[in-house]
Amino acid sequence: MRASSILKHVLILAVLGIILAGPTRATECKPDEKSPGVTGTEIKLGALMPMSGSAATGGIFGSAGAKAYYDIVNDAGGIQGHKINFTVLDDQYQPAVAQQQIRTLLQRDEVFAIAGGEGTPNFLAVVPFLERSGAPAIAPYAPSSELGNMKAPHVFMTAVNYITEFQIMTDYIVKTYKPKSLGLVGVQGNVGDDSKAGMEAAVKGTGVTVNYIPEVPGTPDFTPIATQLRDANADWVFLILTNADTGHLLEAMKRIGYTPKTAGWAGLDDDDYIKSFGALSQGMIIAEETAKIDSKDPRVQKFVSDFKAKTGHIPGKFEELGWVEAQIAVKALQDSKAFTRSCLMASLESIKDFKTGILPPITFGPTQRQGVNAVGLVQLQGDHTVEVVPFRSLQ
Amino acid sequence: MLSSFHFATLAQVAISGLALGSLYAVALLGVLIVYQVSKNINFAYGQIGMVAAFGSYFLYSTAHLPTSLAMGFGILAAVALSALTDFLIIRRISHRPGLDFVVTLGELLLLTSLAELLLGTSAQSYLPLLSDLSWTVGGVFINANDLLAVALGIVCVAACAFVLTRTTLGISLRAAAEDPAVAQSVGISGPALRTATWAVAGLLVGVAGMMFASRLSVSSFYMTPLVINVFIAGMIGGLERFWPPIGAAFFIALYQAIISYLLGEAGGVPALFLLVIGALSVIPKRFLDERREARA
Numbered sequence: 001m002r003a004s005s006i007l008k009h010v011l012i013l014a015v016l017g018i019i020l021a022g023p024t025r026a027t028e029c030k031p032d033e034k035s036p037g038v039t040g041t042e043i044k045l046g047a048l049m050p051m052s053g054s055a056a057t058g059g060i061f062g063s064a065g066a067k068a069y070y071d072i073v074n075d076a077g078g079i080q081g082h083k084i085n086f087t088v089l090d091d092q093y094q095p096a097v098a099q100q101q102i103r104t105l106l107q108r109d110e111v112f113a114i115a116g117g118e119g120t121p122n123f124l125a126v127v128p129f130l131e132r133s134g135a136p137a138i139a140p141y142a143p144s145s146e147l148g149n150m151k152a153p154h155v156f157m158t159a160v161n162y163i164t165e166f167q168i169m170t171d172y173i174v175k176t177y178k179p180k181s182l183g184l185v186g187v188q189g190n191v192g193d194d195s196k197a198g199m200e201a202a203v204k205g206t207g208v209t210v211n212y213i214p215e216v217p218g219t220p221d222f223t224p225i226a227t228q229l230r231d232a233n234a235d236w237v238f239l240i241l242t243n244a245d246t247g248h249l250l251e252a253m254k255r256i257g258y259t260p261k262t263a264g265w266a267g268l269d270d271d272d273y274i275k276s277f278g279a280l281s282q283g284m285i286i287a288e289e290t291a292k293i294d295s296k297d298p299r300v301q302k303f304v305s306d307f308k309a310k311t312g313h314i315p316g317k318f319e320e321l322g323w324v325e326a327q328i329a330v331k332a333l334q335d336s337k338a339f340t341r342s343c344l345m346a347s348l349e350s351i352k353d354f355k356t357g358i359l360p361p362i363t364f365g366p367t368q369r370q371g372v373n374a375v376g377l378v379q380l381q382g383d384h385t386v387e388v389v390p391f392r393s394l395q
Numbered sequence: 396m397l398s399s400f401h402f403a404t405l406a407q408v409a410i411s412g413l414a415l416g417s418l419y420a421v422a423l424l425g426v427l428i429v430y431q432v433s434k435n436i437n438f439a440y441g442q443i444g445m446v447a448a449f450g451s452y453f454l455y456s457t458a459h460l461p462t463s464l465a466m467g468f469g470i471l472a473a474v475a476l477s478a479l480t481d482f483l484i485i486r487r488i489s490h491r492p493g494l495d496f497v498v499t500l501g502e503l504l505l506l507t508s509l510a511e512l513l514l515g516t517s518a519q520s521y522l523p524l525l526s527d528l529s530w531t532v533g534g535v536f537i538n539a540n541d542l543l544a545v546a547l548g549i550v551c552v553a554a555c556a557f558v559l560t561r562t563t564l565g566i567s568l569r570a571a572a573e574d575p576a577v578a579q580s581v582g583i584s585g586p587a588l589r590t591a592t593w594a595v596a597g598l599l600v601g602v603a604g605m606m607f608a609s610r611l612s613v614s615s616f617y618m619t620p621l622v623i624n625v626f627i628a629g630m631i632g633g634l635e636r637f638w639p640p641i642g643a644a645f646f647i648a649l650y651q652a653i654i655s656y657l658l659g660e661a662g663g664v665p666a667l668f669l670l671v672i673g674a675l676s677v678i679p680k681r682f683l684d685e686r687r688e689a690r691a
Contacts (some may be wrong), residue, residue: 056517188660214661218619220620221648227404248518251526275518278516
């Protein structure tokens with residue numbers, strides 16, 4: 001083979017490698033680029049959230065939190081004279097519905113960017129279309145190992161994926177309580193699989209077994225699952241279901257006399273869940289992705305007082321999430337050199353150590369799309385949760 | 396999972412399946428009597444049950460009424476709503492076949508939206524209805540709520556069977572359904588009987604709705620997956636019949652419980668639809684046809 005032929009093959013391979021590796025340089029801000037959703041007076045942002053069905057609690061309160069923040073920003077004049085026009089569409093926590101609604105947001109409503117969101121399977125379903133459209137997606141609450149990396153470079157994640165969340169939680173429980181066997185009931189698919197992966201990573205080498213039972217939302221009878229867990233002799237049962245289904249499972253477990261210790265995903269630290277099913281969940285260890293509302297952090301206290309002044313009530317967990325999603329979007333827009341999608345991407349990539357008080361400090365980068373990698377742990381005692389472990393990341 | 400399957404486990408899963416099947420049967424009775432008397436299907440049927448449960452929840456938790464009074468008002472609301480559905484809507488469209496589907500679907504959406512608006516979207520823990528009482532027998536945990544569900548199923552099914560086949564009222568109902576004009580000519584008021592039948596259906600779904608809520612939780616949409624199974628039982632057994640669909644209701648609940656235990660929840664739903672397809676394929680046509688009654 002001649003040297004020139006070898007060189008040609010090497011060059012082709014090198015180019016292919018660069019293409020397959022994806023973008024590694026910082027996104028270049030192009031102020032003259034044409035982007036939809038921006039006029040002289042407004043910037044259109046959109047989000048998909050479950051506003052009906054079994055996951056509606058997260059969507060309704062999440063969107064309320066975001067709207068409250070945008071209203072405050074608009075009352076103060078907006079961003080460089082542009083008011084935020086925020087639209088939330090109901091995806092019913094259904095991937096098929098989410099796929100229709102994202103087209104509505106991006107093609108009919110022509111929003112500038114996707115800001116926030118609630119739910120993993122529904123958001124994952126829209127990622128391919130989002131990527132093709134080139135619209136940035138800012139801080140959706142869709143914990144998943146599929147996101148927060150350069151496989152989906154337009155999605156900037158602050159929600160810790162369930163692998164990390166469950167690994168940190170399992171590590172604490174195994175070291176503190178020394179269980180022999182753990183159970184996990186999780187929504188079938190990516191959510192449950194990631195949680196299982198995190199738990200298995202934490203118990204590796206300890207001899208503790210993990211028994212995973214996937215669940216389908218809206219199940220009418222949880223006795224078979226409860227019976228499986230009881231038969232597996234799980235000392236602790238980890239839960240990542242919708243809040244309603246969590247309550248149903250705990251009820252079914254009680255009905256067959258099975259009362260293991262429980263641990264749950266961050267969404268269970270919610271006033272509505274505690275009010276509805278707190279009696280069944282006493283002592284539950286819950287992952288904490290956002291600061292407690294009664295935190296002494298002055299930023300959190302300011303959030304609570306601003307929210308209460310705007311809405312008349314103290315915020316709950318999902319409202320807190322929606323608020324911080326909006327906060328990050330506004331920060332990125334404020335720092336953006338121009339209101340084009342490429343400039344917004346560049347602005348997001350430049351966010352370093354952004355302290356909201358609500359989340360651990362957020363850092364993105366040219367190749368970093370996972371802005372947060374830490375969770376805390378709280379325990380349900382009475383009608384409120386008490387911190388047991390402050391924010392910590394994987395060692 | 397198969398290797399760990401033993402009798403106590405089977406019994407545990409079967410008891411819960413039997414209890415759920417009993418509640419399916421109670422709910423199905425309302426579907427059957429409405430269809431057999433007025434030839435209508437009420438898509439809002441499950442939401443009428445939701446009104447009973449969610450309404451009573453509101454009355455005892457927010458208005459602080461005694462729970463028995465709250466439940467009584469909840470049942471009354473379901474009865475009234477069901478009767479009014481026939482009186483105000485179905486009667487006016489009885490000459491236009493197929494419109495009942497559309498109208499009652501609209502009612503389903505309306506009731507769901509109203510419940511979300513007035514009572515919120517969160518699921519709420521309902522009254523225990525004896526689920527705090529339990530015993531262990533041979534390694535099997537027996538819960539009083541399961542026994543209550545089974546007892547209600549037996550009583551309601553037996554009472555309906557008795558009324559329909561052994562009483563003058565039952566004969567009048569069937570006569571009115573066969574030929575309203577002839578029934579009217581011998582003094583049987585078809586429309587009034589029909590509305591009364593819808594009212595009884597409201598009572599049945601109200602009771603079932605409250606029992607379902609005690610086993611799950613109450614929300615604006617909790618009845619939807621349950622009522623789907625109820626309608627499936629009706630389809631498999633035949634809405635013109637009595638014992639086959641009631642049997643199907645029990646069978647579906649037991650079948651799903653055991654399949655879910657053996658294959659996981661992901662196996663439960665497809666297994667049910669395989670059952671439906673299989674049943675409709677192999678059941679002889681003559682069992683699905685309307686019974687041919689000897690006419691006097």
